[in-house]
Amino acid sequence: MAAEARLVLAGGGHSHALLLRMWAMARGGGSRRPAAQITLVSRRSTALYSGMVPGLVAGLYDEPTCAIDLRRLCLLANATFVQAEITGLDPQARELQLEGRPSLRWDWLSLDVGAETIDTEHAAVAVKPLEPFLRWCAQQKQGSLRIRGGGAAAVEVALALRGRGLQPELLLRGNALHLGSAAANRLGERLLEGAGISVERNSPEDAAADLACTGSRGPRWLAASGLACDAQGRVLTEASLRVQGQPRLFASGDCGVIADHPRPPSGVWAVRCAPTLAHNLAAAVAGRPLRPWRPQRWALQLLGDGGSLMRQPQAVAFWGPWAFGPSPLLWRWKQALDRRFMERFSQLQAMTPSGPDAMACRGCAAKLAASPLQDALARNGLSGGTPASAEDAAVIGSMPDGSLLLQSVDGFPALVADAWLNARLTTLHACSDLWACGARVENVQAVVTLPELAAPVQADLLSDTLAGIQSVLKPLGARLIGGHTLEARDSQNQQEPVGSGLSLVLSVNGRAIAGPWGKGPLRPGDGLLLSRPIGSGVLFAAAMAGAAAPQWIDAALIQMQQSQAQLVELLARHGCRACTDVTGFGLLGHLGEMLAASPDACRVTLKAAAIPALPGALALLEQGWASSLAPSNASALVLLGERVQLQGPASAAQQALLIDPQTCGPLLAAIPADQCDAALGALQQAGFLQAAVIGRVHP
Numbered sequence: 001m002a003a004e005a006r007l008v009l010a011g012g013g014h015s016h017a018l019l020l021r022m023w024a025m026a027r028g029g030g031s032r033r034p035a036a037q038i039t040l041v042s043r044r045s046t047a048l049y050s051g052m053v054p055g056l057v058a059g060l061y062d063e064p065t066c067a068i069d070l071r072r073l074c075l076l077a078n079a080t081f082v083q084a085e086i087t088g089l090d091p092q093a094r095e096l097q098l099e100g101r102p103s104l105r106w107d108w109l110s111l112d113v114g115a116e117t118i119d120t121e122h123a124a125v126a127v128k129p130l131e132p133f134l135r136w137c138a139q140q141k142q143g144s145l146r147i148r149g150g151g152a153a154a155v156e157v158a159l160a161l162r163g164r165g166l167q168p169e170l171l172l173r174g175n176a177l178h179l180g181s182a183a184a185n186r187l188g189e190r191l192l193e194g195a196g197i198s199v200e201r202n203s204p205e206d207a208a209a210d211l212a213c214t215g216s217r218g219p220r221w222l223a224a225s226g227l228a229c230d231a232q233g234r235v236l237t238e239a240s241l242r243v244q245g246q247p248r249l250f251a252s253g254d255c256g257v258i259a260d261h262p263r264p265p266s267g268v269w270a271v272r273c274a275p276t277l278a279h280n281l282a283a284a285v286a287g288r289p290l291r292p293w294r295p296q297r298w299a300l301q302l303l304g305d306g307g308s309l310m311r312q313p314q315a316v317a318f319w320g321p322w323a324f325g326p327s328p329l330l331w332r333w334k335q336a337l338d339r340r341f342m343e344r345f346s347q348l349q350a351m352t353p354s355g356p357d358a359m360a361c362r363g364c365a366a367k368l369a370a371s372p373l374q375d376a377l378a379r380n381g382l383s384g385g386t387p388a389s390a391e392d393a394a395v396i397g398s399m400p401d402g403s404l405l406l407q408s409v410d411g412f413p414a415l416v417a418d419a420w421l422n423a424r425l426t427t428l429h430a431c432s433d434l435w436a437c438g439a440r441v442e443n444v445q446a447v448v449t450l451p452e453l454a455a456p457v458q459a460d461l462l463s464d465t466l467a468g469i470q471s472v473l474k475p476l477g478a479r480l481i482g483g484h485t486l487e488a489r490d491s492q493n494q495q496e497p498v499g500s501g502l503s504l505v506l507s508v509n510g511r512a513i514a515g516p517w518g519k520g521p522l523r524p525g526d527g528l529l530l531s532r533p534i535g536s537g538v539l540f541a542a543a544m545a546g547a548a549a550p551q552w553i554d555a556a557l558i559q560m561q562q563s564q565a566q567l568v569e570l571l572a573r574h575g576c577r578a579c580t581d582v583t584g585f586g587l588l589g590h591l592g593e594m595l596a597a598s599p600d601a602c603r604v605t606l607k608a609a610a611i612p613a614l615p616g617a618l619a620l621l622e623q624g625w626a627s628s629l630a631p632s633n634a635s636a637l638v639l640l641g642e643r644v645q646l647q648g649p650a651s652a653a654q655q656a657l658l659i660d661p662q663t664c665g666p667l668l669a670a671i672p673a674d675q676c677d678a679a680l681g682a683l684q685q686a687g688f689l690q691a692a693v694i695g696r697v698h699p
Contacts, residue, residue: 004454005036005107005285009079010086010096012042012070013112013253014050014267017345018274019281024076024348032278034108034285037457038079041096041104045071045083045550048130050267051302051338057137058160058306060313064549068345071553072546076348080417083554086113089225091246097221101420102467105460108248108285110277111235115216115254115265118232122205123148123212127157133211140166148203149213150177152318155188156303157213162195163306163313171203180301183323187316191305191326216265218255230257234265239292240280241273248284252277261295268299271341302334348546361541361628362413367584367661369632391518392433392580393508404512408433411447411505415540415663416557419461423468423504425560429664430506431472432581435568436667438515441476444469444508446483451501458487465504476565478510514572517579517669519590520597526577527676528604528695529669531567531688532559534587535617537627537661542620552616559614560664566686567667574679575672582665584629587611588644588658589636590668595643598697603643606658606695608650613657621653621660633659647695670697 009016020040026032046067048056055061074081082104088097095103117126125136127149144167147158155177158168170192177185192199200207218233228236228244235251236244236259243249244259252273254265263269276293283290298320305326307313315334316325324330360366393408410430414422431441448465450458462485469480488501539556542548571579578597580590595602636659640646646655671679676693683691 007036008106011113012047014270015252019278058163111251112253123209145210148209154213160306240290414502419464420468423465427472436581439510447505522598524699526670526697531666533612535614574675578670586659
């Protein structure tokens with residue numbers, strides 16, 4: 001059944017992560033899942049589990065151990081992941097405002113956007129949000145530092161930094177700690193004294209500090225949106241977690257508080273409320289009654305002491321008026337609870353077949369393999385029966401001033417479920433055909449295929465897609481001049497990714513400002529310059545099975561969104577003679593096209609070690625991961641030993657990288673030998689820091 005509404009989860013906090021896990025486990029059954037298109041918006045692709053952050057600061061864990069992969073979680077829950085910073089909320093227009101991209105419209109909205117540290121005026125950095133704090137921690141190697149705060153978070157952070165070998169000092173506004181009870185305060189004092197952490201009591205409010213750990217408040221844009229908030233800027237809700245006066249809006253985690261049952265910000269409450277939130281979101285969308293959630297009076301707190309070089313870590317336990325510890329047994333108990341929580345996410349399995357029935361790759365890896373393409377072209381007398389003789393773009397006319405007009409077409413099924421980002425990537429990919437020919441892009445037409453959804457949701461997806469296209473064209477001074485829309489039939493299968501029915505094809509037109517360059521001929525002495533790393537095919541193939549580290553996908557998407565338009569003038573200035581973009585047939589396949597357009601005597605030497613790879617690509621290839629298009633691309637390996645020689649040893653993974661299909665891949669340009677160094681320097685100065693000369697052409 002087509003989704004009738006758009007449910008947006010704003011923020012990647014614990015309650016949202018847990019309800020996505022519930023929906024991932026309910027896929028196929030659907031009884032607990034809202035009848036809506038679900039989108040998660042988060043500034044990061046991972047969410048750190050707050051219970052393990054002190055251990056991370058102390059050096060007891062690494063970051064991947066403490067991180068929930070939100071992008072993978074969305075894939076498993078058949079939800080769309082949008083990575084963006086939230087800057088505001090318009091409840092009347094039902095829009096979530098995002099930095100650097102259009103606002104996101106919603107029918108139902110759930111907020112779990114975390115919190116910010118209060119009173120940061122006289123501190124160099126605040127403990128919340130966590131990302132700047134963790135970067136600051138990584139830079140602190142030794143020496144003393146001053147922490148303002150006296151609550152549980154301040155004490156635990158101070159102990160964690162002490163465990164790393166630093167010498168923290170705690171600055172208290174009053175005379176005592178604020179750990180929730182007299183017993184907890186006494187135990188906290190003993191922990192600090194035992195760790196050699198000094199305490200400055202009744203510290204002046206304007207005393208300088210290195211770190212502020214002084215309690216938290218909701219992000220300032222929440223109160224600015226007109227929502228009912230308490231004195232700390234936390235959104236006031238009913239017992240059902242629905243925001244007061246906002247029937248379509250819910251809030252949980254550190255940014256929300258039940259007006260009649262206030263509790264301090266804590267990951268415990270976010271975890272405990274998740275089942276109620278999941279039930280009520282599904283009920284609200286379906287028009288059913290909501291159920292109340294009443295948080296328990298006291299929550300168990302387990303605080304680690306960070307350990308030291310001399311002994312194993314210990315922990316203390318606070319529960320209401322009681323305090324226990326410190327004890328290594330409490331630390332082991334805390335570790336077991338934390339690891340059990342993280343296993344709830346890491347042990348989720350993708351509902352996709354493996355082996356020969358594995359889900360096919362998307363993006364440019366979804367293109368037709370070379371063999372059937374060559375066969376069809378040969379039957380119709382096109383391009384001599386081989387795609388190697390076809391250029392990236394066709395010359396379709398000329399202007400009175402003699403400039404040539406070029407046209408190309410490109411597109412594929414959605415690589416990512418985020419319609420705006422997918423359109424941006426597809427447009428950059430399509431434009432690279434013209435850039436590879438030495439042309440600038442002037443106008444574009446689009447064919448957009450949308451999944452079967454309710455009309456308002458389709459309008460949202462189409463609007464996001466058009467905005468993504470425009471985000472590329474406007475900086476180029478190019479225009480979207482028309483197009484066509486289609487609806488994919490039977491595309492909303494619960495077993496398929498949420499973007500399965502979304503695809504975009506673009507006809508791109510432009511004018512040659514250099515050349516125009518063909519794929520050949522290559523000339524002896526030319527150097528082969530690759531504008532940036534490759535490896536996107538294997539990365540996204542592995543990501544579909546949850547095998548790619550989230551930071552690898554983050555790095556790939558950052559590179560793929562970098563426009564290569566400026567390379568046309570840079571390459572022309574340094575005498576570019578031939579060029580192509582590296583896309584679905586892989587580096588070796590497209591190099592084969594350049595050789596096919598060159599004299600038979602031409603040979604190429606490739607330096608395998610010089611070919612840059614995206615982070616994680618070689619590691620995944622070594623593990624046996626590959627794009628579903630890679631086996632057909634392997635036919636290009638026949639070039640090795642014939643017209644292409646590898647200089648130096650090349651591992652199996654480096655050879656597999658040669659046939660990995662690319663989306664938004666690099667340009668491969670032939671540059672005169674005496675210009676290679678200057679061209680490489682120009683590209684690196686322009687921001688293509690991993691550009692490399694990867695080979696030479698020989699007679």
